[in-house]
Amino acid sequence: MEKNTYTDLKLLDFLSMRRFFNLKTEEIDYKVITVMVSVALCLAINRFIGNGSFYLYIFRKIYPQAPITWETEFWASIYWSCGCCFSYFIIPSFITIFIFKESIIQYGLKIKGIGKHLWIYFVLYLIVLVGVLIAAFQQSFLNTYPFIQPPPGKWIYFLIFEIFYCMQFCFLEFFFRGYTLFQLEKKFGIYAIFIMVIPYCMIHFQKPFLEALASILAGIILGMIALRTRSIIYGILIHCSVAISMDFAALIREGYLLILFSRH
Template identity: 50%
Template sequence: MFSYKFLSVRLRWMTFHTLAKMLSEEFRKIDEFKGTEYSSKFSKDEKAICVFVLSAVLLTLMNFVVLSGKYQSLVADWICLCVGSMEDGRLKDFLGAIAPLYRLFAWSLGCFAVYFLIPALTIAFVFREPLRNYGLSPRGFVKHLKIYVLLYIPVAIAVALVSFTPQFQETYPFYHDPSGLLDFVLWEALYCLQFFALEFFFRGFFIHALKWKLGYMAIFAMVVPYCMIHFHKPFLEALGAIVAGIVLGLLSLRTNTIWGGVVIHCAVAITMDVASLVQRGVF
């Protein structure tokens, strides 16, 4: 019995060691393929320090400002005042009808500013580099489209299975009770804008700025804060963020584009929302 257990443990360790070695070799290949030449006026150390500090500040702003009810209420109230001062007409009626979206608009706009606008301005005016070096070029996306489709299929199946649970239906969509199809489409547009900004921050700005200093370890440095922003989500989704972060980070480094991650994120998010609404009988 002892020999059998020892052999079983030994085999598991050898399998894990072999897998780790294969992954390590694959990551080293990625290190050899940076995709672009280093062109910043900052040293690699200086850029890494700047990115780490700025990222910490931006994530703090996200948590204490953008996600705060006070900020969202202020923006929503301001929009209400603007709409109220408009002349009567179809536009005013339409904007009044989507008033429940105002707070979510504030959230999406805040995410766009923190995750995209500030990092993009930093790249352009501080690092003085083109944004395409940080994953915004679509080149490479179509070539690897099959990979993204293969990644989406199992996630979509998992979403379909989980959509039956009460916790899932209580969580999604964030815009809990859309009044109609147009309402729902507007919400998904705001949702996808946020995902674009999110992908740019984690898989564009963070990874492509740090790859020159950390190599493939930039992926794992990114995964820690990426997982942490999911702590308020369901447990399995937070765990899944670790795997998703590694895979999407790997693809971003390998393809030099974030658009695959953007498309997957948006497709999965829309699938989750639709699945939840179908289970609740809204659709």
């Protein structure tokens, strides 16, 4: 019994970060460790459990003979948005409130005083809009957007999808430019922006190549704005307006917008 106890203590001593890296106890920032590990955990949950592909996988298991229709894809998109809420907002908020004993408001959710910086949003939106209009002539863009395309007359489903689509961006901005960035800023300063950009770019790997590359620059710019203004609201506005513009640009380019909103 004593031998097992001694072995257990030796193992714990070896696994101890302080002992393993020969650090002083005060040099270990467990808050930073918690943030980084939780970011990896949230990304894994979102990628493998919280996305639309997982919904479709479960759907095929339950209804193996049922076809995948636009309605199935619609509900998969709703599930995806809810998955983003859980992994990008609920988990980080739980950690912030109950483990760090802090308010989530201080991580970019302040609204007071955002009006004086709205010009930044309009300038960035106009710049990105030009890129959207150019991308609308690429077949890869049309193959990707919009994520769902209901049949003619079913426009209400499209509008509901857009609402949940924008909600997903709210959760995403809180996760990357709020929770991740503001927490790591305390330890790494402005370098936290570039740490945050790495996973942010990686979630765009399934998107068109140029969009994945653009996410690097976008992540840096949105990170700079968030730290400068202490708010993620501008990132939310930019993301939502650009996403809606991309979907409508694709519908217009395909000549389907008027057909979708027609009465049938």
